[in-house]
Amino acid sequence: MSRLFLPLFLLLLLVLEGVALDFIPSQIIENDWILVAHWLFIFLVLMTLFYDLEHTYYSVLFAIIFGLMVDIVYTNVIGVYMFMYGFTIYFVHGMSKMLHTNFFVAFLLSAVGISVVDFGIYLIYSFIGISQMDSSVYFTNRLLPSLVANLIFFLILYVSLKKKMVKWSKERFDIKKS
């Protein structure tokens, strides 16, 4: 049963990202700040760290599937989110093997991951001419505000889901072994 929880949670986050802008106070938009919700990605980072084992790659698989869904539903260029989510989660998965997983490592990896994902998306979009933003403007107006907003969301998700994630992981992979 717990197998179904993860994709359902991811689907819920995908849907919630669409109404995320309703919660943002209008002063931020007037300030020319761009906040981008990478909630799916944060969930995927937590999944990599606390659900996946060293030799399983469920989080990468989900990153590719749900990245594709973000592309289709919210943008009209397919492949950008899919590639960046998949690539970065694979990178986080590799890092998690080397580091001992605790709160600070999770926080740090999320921060690095969000920066990499967002910067990669910016690079690809400016390459195909969708964004014409200057890189210095991009850093102050988009990357930093988005990073802060997403890390706040990370804290909420970490507190509420970490234990559950570990439990689901145990249930799933212990059954397999026995």
Place this chain on the structure above:
Amino acid sequence: MSFFRRKRLFTILIGFIILVGLIGFSLRDRDELSSVEQFLQDVVGWMQQAVHTPVEYTTNIISNINDVKNVYQENQILKEQLARYQRNLYEVQELRKENQELMSILDKAQSDDITAFKSIHATISARSPEQWFKQVTINKGKQDGVQSNMAVITGEGMIGKVQSASQFTSTVLLLNGFDRSNRISVNVNLEGEEDASGFILGYDQDREALLLEFTDYEGEIPEGEFVFSSGLGGVFPKGLEIGAIQEMTTDQYGLTQVAYVKPSADLYNLNHVIVIDRNVITSDEETVEEEVE
């Protein structure tokens, strides 16, 4: 699963190839979304609507409380306006009757009128979190008669056009995402003179205004004049309010007159919108229908 582990470089390279292929696929001019995309948009759109309804309800309550504070003053102003509207209403009725009579004398059918349109009411169910794409999702699709390229308005003015329609939901491109590939043919009403005509060429992100290029030299046009769609572009009906002129200048070569147009509608607080279905059938549509038959 062990495939991921062993051939790391290989996988990343294949990923790159798929990425480039998919981008190429989605960037070419497509008239219709593939059925997979339509299906996904419908499913997610349906869920978005379920989530959006309670969210909208709560945000409405908060804004209602703010509104209550100014009720008395607003009421005074509204009463004044109401009296004026009553007079206007009478005038409009008279004019409409006269217009109808004149039309019948001229033998002009209703379907030839480029101002006529059918309206489809819709609600915004989501907004793209990727803010470089100025697009929102509405809860009406092909089954309700929405087609791509239809104009979308609110009570205040035009907000954009339908970018792609799925069966039950569709995606709307907002005015602040317009570029040279989606121009609007517009008119500016001038007192006592012929209307000035021109094109909306796109949106200037820095000035937060639409760029209007006039076809002829028009002299000074006062600020605050309203800009309407002219119906000559073949896509939108005539007479949709787009915005008001903010500033007049010339383009970078000094040859043509341009103006910055402030959109009338608020593009950030959207809830209920109207999709405009033009009654006149344009020649391309006719040929398409013939082919189908």
